[in-house]
Amino acid sequence: MAGEPLTDDVLSAILMRPLRPTRVVLAEYDPQWPVRFAARAADLRRILGDRARLIEHIGSTSVPGLAAKPIVDIVVGIDDPDDEPAYLPDLEAAGYEVGAREPGHRCLRIGEPDEPVNLHCYPPDDVETRRYLAFRDRLRASDADRDLYERTKRELAEREWRDINYYAEAKWPVIREILGRAGWVE
Template sequence: MMSDALDDAKLSAILVHPLRPTKVILVDYDPGWPSRFARRAAELRKILGGRARLIEHIGSTSVPGLVAKPIVDIVVGIDDPDDEQAYLPDLETAGYDLRVREPEHRCFRIGEPDEPVNLHCYPPDHLETRRYLAFRNRLRASEADRDLYAATKRELAKREWRDINYYAEAKRPVIDEILGRAGWRE
């Protein structure tokens, strides 16, 4: 999300809805998550057509064996996410709720409460898109890094958070450490 230290003012500036205090609930890996992704990916291809230049399953639910919040994360490569009129009405008509609006990034939610999905829209070759994919691939390939990340998440899940974005930000140091071992350079 943001590279500077996150605070309520910065977060409120990008959130469409107010901050939502939360307790993170982690569950064991569910082998049904790839199927949930596949269904949503097919739906997104119908909704967006050629506007979706990339559709990838990211986040912990995309890593077999990894503990996760039971929310499937998807990144869609849209040439210009800031041009909302080119795609946002179609996503909203399909039930996607806009949650985050920041330069070159929009985040939506759909499927609550039974099959929640976070949809991140970035340009296809955006730095964050590449980071998501490199991190996912490293966790798939390294049991040690997968275990480290799981332990970090479990420890952080013991706390209550003013908003889920603070939890995400608290994971950033271990994510950067793992990406460093993967040879990631921005």
């Protein structure tokens, strides 16, 4: 979620695809999103067994009442995401495709176009994992912060982006503000 400022070169080194200009389309909250998460979580438990130290629904689809891109985001705690032979062949055999590769993190995709899922593999106690959960929990607990975040997303969705990752980066000032109210210290 956080890191060095994005550039086309940084993204090109991480992504397994070329940059894609995009417009963000937000959908109103769908009560099927947690159902989709639960089905994928059950599959992940079957596929990974005890290699999955945690499986959590994150991102906007995990927050009741919040508009979101209709992509379910999941974080899976893998002891060492860089040790791909320990888990990646099983995920790829189940249809997951690596979308991004960076030290200590893999992002995979499945379910396109109808039920897309982003699967983030981090160590279970990684700062990014903890940040995702703290942010989700704050949005679930605070109507004011959830509304602020949704307004920000809607404003940003009015623009065209060189890649979806630039949209994600543009949300960081409000994410930091909300995390601060949640007691998160960088």
